[in-house]
Amino acid sequence: MLHLASQIAETAAFVRTHWNATPKAGVILGSGLGDFAHEIEAAATIPYADLPHFPHTTAIGHAGRLVCGALAGAPIVAFQGRFHLYEGHSAETASLPVRLLAALGGRTLIVSNAAGGLNPQYGTGDVMLIDDQINLMFKNPLIGVNDDALGPRFPDMCAPYDKQLQRRAVEIAMREGFVLHRGVYASVLGPNYETRAEYRMLRRLGGDAVGMSTTPEVIAAVHARLRVLGLSTITNVGSPDSLGETCGHEVLTVAAAAGAKLSAIVRGVVETL
Template identity: 50%
Template sequence: MKDIKQKIQEAVLFIEKEMDCRPEIGLILGSGLGILADLIENAKVIPYESIPHFPMSTVEGHAGELVCGQIKGKSIVMMKGRFHLYEGYEAQDVTLPVRILKALGINRLIVTNAAGGVNTNYEVGDLMLISDHINNMGRNPLIGPNDTELGERFPDMSEAYSKRLIQLAHRVAEKQKFSFREGVYMGNLGPAYETPAEVRMARIMGADAVGMSTIPEVIVARHAGIEVLGISCITNKAAGLLEQALSHDEVMEAAEQVKPKFLKLVLEIIEEM
């Protein structure tokens, strides 16, 4: 069985042959937010299925493409669609693309997701800067032997989400006459939505939003020394806060409505990074 460094090397060699790209910033886009890829200049696109050892996206709203090019004068590489533990992947498989992005050259990463609002003050359509997270997935991508060339055995997670980048995002939002929420994201395994009791538990534990992604990617990014900015799009009120059933269609519809605001903010954040 191939070790992780061999997988990274083979994927990077393939990507570099397909596209002339030395990115400085990486982006991982959540459900319904892949439209940002349409704004990349000189875009080169590779389907995930073509890249050695890359998993496959199986969820609606995740296109399954790696896109490289320029945005606002910055060289970027974008994952248009991500992978989730609930799809049946191991944590190391879900996070292998982050290792590959690091080997391609990135040192800053923007991760976005669709999330349910646990904080009762949040409304559908709010954008939340992730200040911290709670890993409630029962999985950690760093379990197993550690290769010190990839990162230290016990990485510090006291600043999983860069305070510098959070302040930058607030400054950008203020210029655009917009206010980000800022809060704690809880990651659950999924794919079932949380029960009302689980949402009450999340609130007691200090979560402001819940979702089924992002945390494994951020753990590996920090292990690799990558600076991270996380943004959650609040696409629905979590279970028990409204007298209605939750659905993925509702999530996609809310993501569609917030796209103009999301695009404008992220474009200027990239320019200022």
């Protein structure tokens, strides 16, 4: 990790040549949720390929752009795409958007993803508020010599998702009239979808939704002392006894259809920061 601080400082300096505000929050937009970036009054849009030390995105539905601007009158940055471990990236690389947000002065991270439903009460197109997580990737962005300038050697993970932000999200969902579940997000390496036996295992371990991202980003956010709000769009339901086939394009379609719910929550939360 000792090289990370200098690299992120260089990336942040490049961003500031295009946009010099301090973001109130940063939003990582998961699969199928990239259209939320259009909600932002963009002052600068920077391809990841132009950002020093940022790799390209290869996952479908991830445009690979940093959008800087304003939402609900507040300065904000949106990461239109993320880096997955299944693309061959390290967990440290997956955390780069979080590190950049912190270097720009942002103190709140809103992270979204598309996920498979494990809880039998969930339906396709529902949104789950992430209350906790299970990291079954067996990878961690903090491996290596710790840089105390970035965060503590042993960050506490007893409450990685901010309770106050969760309460605000629930209030918004009630006001807007849609169901907002609360549950545990389990992350796996991917890129294949789960077997029936794996769905059963994940449910018995306490998972309510499963996906292939997010946990490395949240670990890095806690390390950087950021407040975190997590949201999963349930794009398919993993019922082991009646499991149908899932493909990436169907996931994107369902996630995009649920975009209005995500948009309402993110806008409402940012308004209160």
